[in-house]
Amino acid sequence: MSATTLRVPAQARPTHVTSRSGSPGRVTVAVHAADPVLRVGVVQQLRSRPEVDLLGEADAEQAQASLVVVDGVDDDVAALLHRLRHNTTTRTGLVVGTLGPGALQRVIECGVVAVLRRTEADQDRLLHLVLAIANGEGVLPGDLLGKLLTHVGGLQRSALDPRSLSTLTTREADMLRLVSEGLDTAEIARKTAYSERTVKNVLHEINTRLQLRNRAHAVGYALRNGLI
Structure with a gap:
């Protein structure tokens, strides 16, 4: 190619x-x-x-x-x-x-x-x-x-969207999707090739930014809003 x-x-x-x-x-x-x-x-x-x-x-x-x-x-x-x-x-x-x-x-x-x-x-x-x-x-x-270019276009559209704080990055969505499938931190780390510390930090950032209580709350929120 x-x-x-x-x-x-x-x-x-x-x-x-x-x-x-x-x-x-x-x-x-x-x-x-x-x-x-x-x-x-x-x-x-x-x-x-x-x-x-x-x-x-x-x-x-x-x-x-x-x-x-x-x-x-x-x-x-x-x-x-x-x-x-x-x-x-x-x-x-x-x-x-x-x-x-x-x-x-x-x-x-x-x-x-x-x-x-x-x-x-x-x-x-x-x-x-x-x-x-x-x-x-x-x-x-x-x-x-x-x-x-697709990713950049998505970021530009999010910047114009008043609900942009409710969007997820590709990495965040991938990790939340794995959480929804029942995987724990170690399993998510193996699947995504990130360290367990990175996985914890990403999921913590989602909860903090969207003011969610825990992983289950984050998964429910993402599903309801069509983010994963």
């Missing part, structure tokens, strides 16, 4: 690669991955490209582009993405196996500007991703861009 380029205003570790001293004209890149197999795969694809200067761990914070290579997005990955977001030197791209429900919104909130599925991550697409990031552009697979 083709990617769309758009211009947009456990701890994983950077790969150990010898820096080529930041040669002029090359994009400096740091590759982050907890799984050494994933890390080596991306490094080998980019190492031979003259447009790219791969940085080692000691210099990773100076990279123009940071590539985070993962199977999926969990709390450890989100923590790394948040850390990279606060580094004003680098912009972050994600090479990911699967994106579960609500994960696209989550990674964008974490500062990711470009996404590439691992199944599509050949040398040319990886290079396109890196160059787009360095040029201040964003890259998303076409289907994910459609989902993002």
